[in-house]
Amino acid sequence: MAKTGTLRVGIGGWDYAPWRETFYPQGVPRKKALAYASRQVTSIEINGTYYRTAKPEHFAAWAAQTPDDFVFAVKASRYATNRRVLAEAGESIERFLNSGLGELGDKLGPILWQLAATKQFDRDELHAFFQLLPARLGTRKLRHVLDVRHDSFLCDDYYRLARKHKIATVITDSPDYPNVGELTGEFAYARLMNARSEVATGYSKPALKKLAEQARQWQQGAKSGDAFIYFINGAKERAPAAAMHLLTLL
Numbered sequence: 001m002a003k004t005g006t007l008r009v010g011i012g013g014w015d016y017a018p019w020r021e022t023f024y025p026q027g028v029p030r031k032k033a034l035a036y037a038s039r040q041v042t043s044i045e046i047n048g049t050y051y052r053t054a055k056p057e058h059f060a061a062w063a064a065q066t067p068d069d070f071v072f073a074v075k076a077s078r079y080a081t082n083r084r085v086l087a088e089a090g091e092s093i094e095r096f097l098n099s100g101l102g103e104l105g106d107k108l109g110p111i112l113w114q115l116a117a118t119k120q121f122d123r124d125e126l127h128a129f130f131q132l133l134p135a136r137l138g139t140r141k142l143r144h145v146l147d148v149r150h151d152s153f154l155c156d157d158y159y160r161l162a163r164k165h166k167i168a169t170v171i172t173d174s175p176d177y178p179n180v181g182e183l184t185g186e187f188a189y190a191r192l193m194n195a196r197s198e199v200a201t202g203y204s205k206p207a208l209k210k211l212a213e214q215a216r217q218w219q220q221g222a223k224s225g226d227a228f229i230y231f232i233n234g235a236k237e238r239a240p241a242a243a244m245h246l247l248t249l250l
Contacts, residue, residue, distance in 0.1 A: 005225015007215055008071060008109075009247050011239045012042035012191075012230055018237040038066040040154030041243045043109060045073040045191075049096070050114065053077065063104050071109040073189075073228060074101060082116045087128035102137055110168065110189055110228060114147040117177070118170075121152040123161060125182045130165040145170060147187040149177045159184055171218070174234075187226040188218035192242075195234035201245045202231060202238030212249035 009103045014037040017029065028036050038044060046062070048054065080092040101108055113133075133144050145168040148158075153169075162169055168185025174193040178199065192211075195202030203211065211229075219227040229246065231239035 005222065005227070006042075007219045007227045007229070008043035008046065008232075009215075009229045009243050009250065010041040010073075010237075012045045012232045013047045014038075014044060015238070016236060019240060022237045023240040025201055031113060034062060035065045037240070038070050040240065041247065043068075043071045043230070044234070045071060045075060045112065047075050050075040050078050051101075051193055053096070053099050056103050059100040059103035059197065063107050066107060071107055071228075072104055073109045073230070075112045075114065076105075078114075081113050081119075085114075086119075086125050087132075089129060090132050092247065093132050097134065097137055102140065108137075108140065110143040110145045110187065112145050112147060112170070112189075115149055117149040119148075120150050121148075121158050126158070127161060127165075130161070130167055133165075133167070135172055143185070143187060144168070145185060145187075147172075147185050148180060151178045152179065155190060156177050181220050183218070186223040187228065188222045189227070190215075190218065190229045191232045192229065193232050195231060195232045195236070195238045195242055197235035197238060199235075199238065200241060201234055202242035205245075208242065208245050209249060212246060215246070215250065 014034045022034060024036060036046075077092060077096040078095055080089045083089060101111075134142060134144060146162065147170040162184035166185055168187055168189050169180045169182065171181065171188065171190040172179050172193055174191075201208060211245055215227060219225060231242045233239075
C-alpha cells in the first residue's frame with residue numbers, strides 16, 4: 001500500500017438476502033455476488049470467519065474474485081475473543097491465523113478482534129492478550145484492530161496500552177456501544193451502525209457529507225495514512241448505498 005495511505009470504504013460481507021432487492025442487479029447469481037460487490041466498494045469486512053473457520057481454498061477463491069487493488073478486513077474467530085480469560089486465547093488465535101489468511105496475499109487488510117459486550121477493561125488481561133497477537137504472518141506484516149463494547153475501555157489506561165502495542169480501536173456511531181474517538185493504532189478503522197431503512201442511502205446526504213470530512217480527518221490523523229470505513233448494520237439493507245455514496249464524496 002502506498003506510503004501516502006489509502007481511504008477505503010466498504011460493507012460487511014456480501015451474501016445478504018435483502019441486498020437482492022436493494023443492491024445486486026437482477027440476474028447476478030449468488031456465486032458472482034463477491035465479484036460484483038468488490039467492484040462497487042473498495043473493501044469488504046469478512047464476517048463469517050467470526051462464526052466458523054474458513055479454509056485456505058475459501059480465502060484463495062475470495063482473493064481470485066476481486067480486483068487487484070482490493071482489500072479485505074477479516075473478523076477473527078469468536079473463540080479467541082468471547083472467553084472469560086483473554087490471556088488463554090493463544091491456541092484459538094493460532095488456529096484462526098493459520099486457517100488460510102495468507103491466501104489473501106496483498107489483499108489481507110486489518111484483522112478485527114471483537115470483544116463481548118460484557119468484557120470489561122482489565123489492563124493486565126488485555127496486555128497478555130495483545131502479546132498473543134503476532135506482528136507477522138510469515139513475511140507479511142499484520143494489522144490488528146480491537147472492537148471494544150464496554151464503557152470501561154473509555155480511559156487513558158486503555159488508550160496508552162493499545163498505543164504501546166500499536167492496536168487500532170474501532171470507531172463507531174452505534175447507540176449501543178461506546179465510541180472510542182482516539183486513534184490508538186497506525187490506521188483508523190470505523191464500523192458505522194446507525195443507518196435508517198427509510199433513507200435510500202442509509203444516512204442522509206448531509207450526514208454522509210459530514211462523514212466524508214470526518215473520514216479525511218481520520219486518515220490524516222493515522223500514522224500510516226490508512227483508514228477503513230465499513231457500513232455494518234443498523235438498516236443493513238442500506239449499507240451498500242451508503243458506502244457507494246460516501247465513495248463518490250471522497
